[in-house]
Amino acid sequence: xxxxxxxxxxxxxxxxxxxxxxxxxxxxxxxxxxxxxxxxxxxxxxxxxxxxxxxxxxxxxxxxxxxxxxxxxxxxxxxxxxxxxxxxxxxxxxxxxxxxxxxxxxxxxxxxxxxxxxxxxxxxxxxxxxxxxxxxxxxxxxxxxxxxxxxxxxxxxxxxxxxxxxxxxxxxxxxxxxxxx
Amino acid sequence: xxxxxxxxxxxxxxxxxxxxxxxxxxxxxxxxxxxxxxxxxxxxxxxxxxxxxxxxxxxxxxxxxxxxxxxxxxxxxxxxxxxxxxxxxxxxxxxxxxxxxxxxxxxxxxx
Numbered sequence: 001x002x003x004x005x006x007x008x009x010x011x012x013x014x015x016x017x018x019x020x021x022x023x024x025x026x027x028x029x030x031x032x033x034x035x036x037x038x039x040x041x042x043x044x045x046x047x048x049x050x051x052x053x054x055x056x057x058x059x060x061x062x063x064x065x066x067x068x069x070x071x072x073x074x075x076x077x078x079x080x081x082x083x084x085x086x087x088x089x090x091x092x093x094x095x096x097x098x099x100x101x102x103x104x105x106x107x108x109x110x111x112x113x114x115x116x117x118x119x120x121x122x123x124x125x126x127x128x129x130x131x132x133x134x135x136x137x138x139x140x141x142x143x144x145x146x147x148x149x150x151x152x153x154x155x156x157x158x159x160x161x162x163x164x165x166x167x168x169x170x171x172x173x174x175x176x177x178x179x180x181x
Numbered sequence: 182x183x184x185x186x187x188x189x190x191x192x193x194x195x196x197x198x199x200x201x202x203x204x205x206x207x208x209x210x211x212x213x214x215x216x217x218x219x220x221x222x223x224x225x226x227x228x229x230x231x232x233x234x235x236x237x238x239x240x241x242x243x244x245x246x247x248x249x250x251x252x253x254x255x256x257x258x259x260x261x262x263x264x265x266x267x268x269x270x271x272x273x274x275x276x277x278x279x280x281x282x283x284x285x286x287x288x289x290x291x292x
Contacts, residue, residue: 018273065235
């Protein structure tokens, strides 16, 4: 007798999570993935929309050009070697990190990886925090050679009491729910 | 990659075919920048015949959209399918831009 499968559409789950986030900034970067191998990519920095997550975090989506599967494997191996927990030593606001690989059934010619950086509740999503703390910490830990961040929205230039608060399900919470299914 | 530009009454249609990667994306960005500088504000990117887009292509789109945003312009997309659609969705572009099934649908949304 065949069992009945209840499928979980992770692709759709991620799209739903993206709909709960808003992009703050983006930057391009170049990196040496292995000896004499270089890759170029884009990083999107987002935060949860107001009222969509209980826990404040910055979501970094790395998209790296991998025209063939061999390049994809090299990039995957390089990315796996990054110790994101080192952010703890470089970012006082750091609480925890969640690394989410996107392994797709279909090869799209790009490598995707999301890094969610959970921070203290009083951390402002300001331009100065991103430029002065988050961006240099990410650059230092990952070793990438980034271009200048471009801000999508006009953000407050400094800490003014705004925090990246929210109230429903963050990606971490949603993944925890999925695991329980 | 090939780019064809057609100016209509209220909108500029930019049809892109082939592959938009680190080599070709700067051409797309330069072409759009020229049109924006010339005063065009509403664009529909017809990606029906685009078969591949890389992170460089996505960055060029974001840079163009950011520029247009500051000029109260608009960037819409039509006909995205296959791997390009997957890349758009996984990158969260579906929540940043209007994606339409067809060129007509995109045109109609402008009014």
